[in-house]
Amino acid sequence: xxxxxxxxxxxxxxxxxxxxxxxxxxxxxxxxxxxxxxxxxxxxxxxxxxxxxxxxxxxxxxxxxxxxxxxxxxxxxxxxxxxxxxxxxxxxxxxxxxxxxxxxxxxxxxxxxxxxxxxxxxxxxxxxxxxxxxxxxxxxxxxxxxxxxxxxxxxxxxxxxxxxxxxxxxxxxxxxxxxxxxxxxxxxxxxxxxxxxxxxxxxxxxxxxxxxxxx
Ligand code: SF4
Numbered sequence: 001x002x003x004x005x006x007x008x009x010x011x012x013x014x015x016x017x018x019x020x021x022x023x024x025x026x027x028x029x030x031x032x033x034x035x036x037x038x039x040x041x042x043x044x045x046x047x048x049x050x051x052x053x054x055x056x057x058x059x060x061x062x063x064x065x066x067x068x069x070x071x072x073x074x075x076x077x078x079x080x081x082x083x084x085x086x087x088x089x090x091x092x093x094x095x096x097x098x099x100x101x102x103x104x105x106x107x108x109x110x111x112x113x114x115x116x117x118x119x120x121x122x123x124x125x126x127x128x129x130x131x132x133x134x135x136x137x138x139x140x141x142x143x144x145x146x147x148x149x150x151x152x153x154x155x156x157x158x159x160x161x162x163x164x165x166x167x168x169x170x171x172x173x174x175x176x177x178x179x180x181x182x183x184x185x186x187x188x189x190x191x192x193x194x195x196x197x198x199x200x201x202x203x204x205x206x207x208x209x210x211x212x213x214x215x
């Protein structure tokens with residue numbers, strides 16, 4: 001089973017596995033801030049406001065000295081900007097300096113507004129050994145469609161993928177599924193004909209079967 005899927009998933013990993021995350025960060029401090037801001041907001045919107053934010057707050061140290069309200073003029077268009085401002089300043093005060101930003105799952109998930117998904121992204125983008133697999137809303141849609149996971153609970157999907165995929169491919173796997181979801185396997189009208197997974201994808205093959213039965 002595992003061997004079958006790993007062979008089938010290889011084209012997906014080759015196409016997307018090593019691609020950088022779409023948030024246009026320049027260092028780990030910026031990535032941490034942008035990940036907190038991007039919850040339920042498009043990466044594109046966060047990329048737009050990032051230059052102004054990092055001009056005003058170029059380091060964790062500078063952010064730690066701000067009051068949450070100081071951030072409002074820059075991030076007031078972001079969903080939940082009040083709560084996110086509080087989380088950002090608290091996170092900066094807890095860490096203190098850029099070179100003290102943690103890179104382990106245990107330490108990262110103790111920070112405000114950082115869950116497993118965000119921690120997995122930070123670990124991946126830092127080039128550290130994976131401790132889990134990124135499961136965002138795209139992965140929650142795509143993995144069950146393909147047939148490599150069941151349900152819609154991100155943590156349960158992550159566990160299923162971690163069993164299926166060898167650990168040295170975890171960093172590639174989550175974001176590869178996420179990029180496939182962003183670009184091809186959209187919520188409606190997935191572009192199955194050009195998808196690298198179409199030969200093995202349950203959703204596509206079931207759709208084809210029911211179409212040919214109706215013919
Ligand atoms: S074949 Fe279609 S449904 Fe399956 S992963 Fe690709 S785009 Fe999504």
